[in-house]
Amino acid sequence: MPLPETKALAPAPRAAASFFAPIQREIDRVFADFGEFNLPDVFGPTPRMDVAETDQGVELSLELPGLSADDVKIAVEDGVMTISGEKKSETDEKAKGYRVVERRYGSFSRSLRLPQGVEADKVKASLKNGVLRIEAPKAPGAVGRQVTVPVHAG
Numbered sequence: 001m002p003l004p005e006t007k008a009l010a011p012a013p014r015a016a017a018s019f020f021a022p023i024q025r026e027i028d029r030v031f032a033d034f035g036e037f038n039l040p041d042v043f044g045p046t047p048r049m050d051v052a053e054t055d056q057g058v059e060l061s062l063e064l065p066g067l068s069a070d071d072v073k074i075a076v077e078d079g080v081m082t083i084s085g086e087k088k089s090e091t092d093e094k095a096k097g098y099r100v101v102e103r104r105y106g107s108f109s110r111s112l113r114l115p116q117g118v119e120a121d122k123v124k125a126s127l128k129n130g131v132l133r134i135e136a137p138k139a140p141g142a143v144g145r146q147v148t149v150p151v152h153a154g
Contacts, residue, residue: 046108047062048062057136061132067132076123081114083111084108085107088104114136116142117139119138
């Protein structure tokens with residue numbers, strides 16, 4: 001059965017393009033304004049986290065600007081490390097004829113499964129210059145088990 005003949009669509013008449021131009025400009029403006037938002041502040045902060053596994057253990061670093069050690073909690077349960085915290089800040093700006101008071105509150109929580117052999121009771125953490133560093137050592141002789149799986153045709 002032959003396919004039906006297709007026709008190329010003609011470009012929109014100039015009048016239609018000018019009719020939609022104000023709408024297109026408004027859509028462009030909305031998306032341009034949207035780009036100015038700091039998305040982590042809008043949808044809840046999620047700190048950046050780097051994770052590296054070495055022969056000695058797991059090393060993590062998280063960017064937590066403005067937080068103190070008292071604002072951060074680290075827990076290890078059933079091989080899962082959870083790092084959580086809460087930031088509270090308030091600014092009060094007074095000037096001639098006006099006053100601005102802003103309050104910001106936000107919390108975060110990040111979890112990751114630790115590799116087998118990590119000694120949870122020997123995890124160490126330090127917070128300096130807004131960077132949280134965590135060291136989770138492996139037990140001596142802890143080596144991950146690797147299994148080679150044969151692939152059969154068919």
